[in-house]
Amino acid sequence: MSIDQSLFESVCQTAREAAVFHSAADALEWDERTGMPIAAGDYRAQQVSTLRSTAHRMRTETRFGDALNSLVENAGDVDPHGDVGATIRGLHRDYQRDCKLPVELVSKLSVAAVRGQQVWDDARKQDSFERFKPALVEMISLKQEAGARLADGTEHSVYEALMDEYEPDASVQQLAPVFADLKTRLADLIARVKDAPNQPNLDLLRQDFPIAAQREFSRKVAAAVGFDFSRGRLDETSHPFCTTLGPNDCRILTRYESNWFPSGLYGTLHEAGHGMYEQGMRQDWFGLPPGSFVSLGIHESQSRLWENQVGRSRSFWQWLYPQATAAFANSLAAADLQEIYFAINQVRPSLIRVEADEATYNLHILIRFELEQALIGGELKVDDLPDAWNQQYQTCLGIQPPSDADGVLQDVHWSAGLFGYFPTYTLGNLAASQLFDAASEQLGDLDGMFSRGEFQPLLEWLGKHVHQQGRCYSGSELIENATGKPLSSDHLMNYLETKLQPLYGF
Numbered sequence: 001m002s003i004d005q006s007l008f009e010s011v012c013q014t015a016r017e018a019a020v021f022h023s024a025a026d027a028l029e030w031d032e033r034t035g036m037p038i039a040a041g042d043y044r045a046q047q048v049s050t051l052r053s054t055a056h057r058m059r060t061e062t063r064f065g066d067a068l069n070s071l072v073e074n075a076g077d078v079d080p081h082g083d084v085g086a087t088i089r090g091l092h093r094d095y096q097r098d099c100k101l102p103v104e105l106v107s108k109l110s111v112a113a114v115r116g117q118q119v120w121d122d123a124r125k126q127d128s129f130e131r132f133k134p135a136l137v138e139m140i141s142l143k144q145e146a147g148a149r150l151a152d153g154t155e156h157s158v159y160e161a162l163m164d165e166y167e168p169d170a171s172v173q174q175l176a177p178v179f180a181d182l183k184t185r186l187a188d189l190i191a192r193v194k195d196a197p198n199q200p201n202l203d204l205l206r207q208d209f210p211i212a213a214q215r216e217f218s219r220k221v222a223a224a225v226g227f228d229f230s231r232g233r234l235d236e237t238s239h240p241f242c243t244t245l246g247p248n249d250c251r252i253l254t255r256y257e258s259n260w261f262p263s264g265l266y267g268t269l270h271e272a273g274h275g276m277y278e279q280g281m282r283q284d285w286f287g288l289p290p291g292s293f294v295s296l297g298i299h300e301s302q303s304r305l306w307e308n309q310v311g312r313s314r315s316f317w318q319w320l321y322p323q324a325t326a327a328f329a330n331s332l333a334a335a336d337l338q339e340i341y342f343a344i345n346q347v348r349p350s351l352i353r354v355e356a357d358e359a360t361y362n363l364h365i366l367i368r369f370e371l372e373q374a375l376i377g378g379e380l381k382v383d384d385l386p387d388a389w390n391q392q393y394q395t396c397l398g399i400q401p402p403s404d405a406d407g408v409l410q411d412v413h414w415s416a417g418l419f420g421y422f423p424t425y426t427l428g429n430l431a432a433s434q435l436f437d438a439a440s441e442q443l444g445d446l447d448g449m450f451s452r453g454e455f456q457p458l459l460e461w462l463g464k465h466v467h468q469q470g471r472c473y474s475g476s477e478l479i480e481n482a483t484g485k486p487l488s489s490d491h492l493m494n495y496l497e498t499k500l501q502p503l504y505g506f
Contacts, residue, residue: 003074008084011067012288014058015091019287021055025110027245032114033237034253045114052110053103060098068092083290086472090289097164100149109146112139113416120415121238127405129386136414137382140375143419147376159376163420166296167427168474172373175423179366182426182489183396189496190359193347196504200342205261207331214256217327218268221320225306226459227252227272228279239412240267240354242274242303247283250275261328262344263355266307270354273306274299276459280467289471296421298466298475300428301435305462308358309436309495310455315447317341342503349397351406359496360397362429367392368411368422376419431479433491435466438483 025048032044058064071088078085116135123132147158156164160171219234227234232250242252252275254267277299285291293299310316317337324340325332332340347357353364371388374380380388389408394400401407413421439461440446449457465482479487500506 003071003078003084003088007067007071008088011064011071011091012087014061014064016287018055018058021051021058023244023246025051025055026243029114030243030245030251032117033239033241034235038118041115041118045111048114049107049110053107056098056101056103056106059095060103065095065099068095081472083285083472086289086470087285090292090471093168097150100152101146105142105146105149109142109417112142116415116417117412120409120412124238124405124409127403127409129404129408132409132415133382136385139414139417140382140419143417144376144378147419157377159373159420162376163423166418166421167424168295170297170423170427175369175427178430178489179362179369179423179426182362182430182492183366185489185493186359186362189493189500190347190349192506193359193500193504196506198342198503198505200346200503201339202343202346204332204335204339204343206259207261207328209256209258209261209264209328209331211256211258211264213327214261214264217324218254218256218264220323221265222252222268222272222275224453225269225272225276225310225455227275231279232275234268234271240271242271242278244278247286248279250278260355261331266311267354269311270303270307273303276306276462277302277467280459280463281470282468285470292471294469294471294473294478295427295475296424297427297431298478300425301431302428302462302466304428305432305436309432310450310458312345312358312499313447313450314341315450317344318451319453345499345503347500347504349399351393351399351401352410358429359500362426363396365422365426367396368413369426372414372419372422375414427475427487430487430489430492431475433495434479434483434485434487435462436495437491438465 028044028048028051032041036044068088068091072092075085075088078088080086080089112135116139119135120132123129143162144158147162150156150161150164151158154161157172163170163172219229222234223229231248232252235251235253236255237253238255240252240254242250244250252268252271254264254271256264277293281293282291314337317340321337321340325335345357347359349360350356353361353368356364367389371380371385371392374388375382375385386404386408390400393407413419439458443449443457443461446458449455466478469478469481473481476487
C-alpha cells in the first residue's frame with residue numbers, strides 16, 4: 001500500500017495553519033515579556049487563550065484525526081524516519097495527546113500561564129511568595145488535571161505525563177538512577193574543588209561593566225558564533241529565553257548586570273545556542289515534525305554546548321580576550337588571559353540557577369526535579385514550598401537563600417505551568433558534552449578553530465547531525481546516531497574533571 005498524497009497534503013496544511021495560531025500566540029507572549037504595559041495583562045491573557053484554543057480545535061478535529069488514522073494504516077512501506085513517515089508518526093502522536101485535553105482546559109491553562117507569569121514577575125520584584133501563591137495553587141491544580149487526563153490509558157504517572165510534553169517517553173524510573181549517579185559524582189568533584197590550593201579571583205568579574213557596552217559586545221559575540229541577525233534579534237527580559245515566531249523569526253533574550261560580567265555574555269551565548277538550533281531547522285517544514293525540535297533535552301544541549309564547551313573554553317577566550325579588554329578597558333585591561341579564563345570557570349555553590357557554574361548547575365536542577373514531583377503528586381503543599389526549597393539548598397549546596405526572590409521565586413517555569421521541564425536541563429548538559437566530543441573527533445582541532453574565531457565548522461556539524469534532523473528520530477536515537485553510543489554521564493564528568501583539575505590543582 002502507499003499513502004494518499006492528497007490526504008497527506010491536507011493534514012500538513014491543517015498542521016501548518018495551526019502553527020500560525022501558535023506562533024501568533026508566541027509573538028504576543030514575547031511582547032508580554034519584553035514591553036507590554038502592565039495594565040494590558042488581562043486582555044493579553046484572553047488573546048493568547050483564544051489563539052491557542054483555536055489551534056487546539058484545529059489539531060483535534062475528527063476529520064483531521066480520521067485522515068491521520070488512514071495515513072498511519074497505509075504507511076507500512078514508508079520510511080518511519082523519512083520526512084513523510086516522521087510527519088505522519090509525529091502528527092498522529094500529537095493528535096492522540098491533544099485529544100485527551102478538552103479545549104476548555106487548554107483555554108484555562110493558557111490564561112493561567114499568562115497571568116501567572118505576570119504575577120510571578122511582580123511577586124519576585126516585591127520578594128513576596130504570598131503574592132505568587134494563589135496563582136501557583138491554581139496552576140498546579142490545572143496541571144494535575146491535565147496530567148491525569150494525559151496519563152489515562154498509559155503507564156505514565158501524572159508527573160511523567162506532563163514531562164512527556166518536553167521529553168517524549170522519558171520516565172522517572174529511567175532518569176532517577178542517572179541523576180543519582182551524577183549527583184554523587186558531582187558532589188565529589190565539588191568537594192575537591194572547594195579544598196583545592198588554587199582559587200580564582202572573582203573580583204575581576206564584579207567590576208563596573210556598563211550595560212550599553214555589554215549590549216554591543218554580546219551582540220557581536222552572538223553574531224560571531226553564528227546567530228543570524230537577519231533572521232533574529234536580541235532583547236532583554238527578567239528571565240532569559242528564546243522563542244521562534246515563525247520561519248526566519250527567532251527572538252533571543254538575555255539580561256545584564258552592571259557588576260557581574262558573566263550574566264549578560266553567557267546568557268546571550270546560551271540563548272544564541274537555542275536560537276541557532278531554531279535557525280538551523282528546515283524552514284520549509286516549519287510547523288511539521290521534520291522542521292521541529294525533537295525534545296527540550298536536545299534543545300538544551302545546543303544552548304549549553306555553545307555557552308560552556310565553546311564559550312568557557314580557553315581557546316574561545318584566546319580569540320575573545322583582545323576584544324573583551326578593548327570593550328571593557330577600565331575593568332579588564334589589567335587582567336591577563338589566564339586570570340579571566342580561571343574566573344569564568346569558577347566553581348562555587350550559588351543561589352541562582354541561570355548563573356550557576358557547570359559543576360553545581362545540575363544540583364539546582366535535581367532540587368527542582370524532586371520538588372515539582374512532590375507538588376504535582378500532592379506530597380508537598382504550596383504553603384510548605386519555600387521551606388522545602390531552602391532545606392534542599394542547605395542539604396545539596398550548603399547555602400540558604402536570604403530571600404524568596406533569590407530562592408523559590410527565581411524561576412519563571414512553574415508560573416507558566418512548565419512542570420516536567422526542569423529535568424531536560426540536565427539531559428541537555430549530558431548530551432552537550434557527548435555531542436561535543438563526537439564533533440571534536442570528526443572535525444579535528446576545534447580549539448585551533450575557536451582561537452581563530454572559526455565557529456562555522458562546528459555549527460555546520462550540529463546542523464547536519466541535530467538541527468536538520470527535526471523529529472525524524474527520537475532524542476535518544478539522535479544522540480546515538482550522532483555519537484555512536486547511548487547517552488551517558490561519562491562525557492560530562494570527563495569534560496569537567498579535565499578542565500578543572502589543572503585550574504584548581506587538585
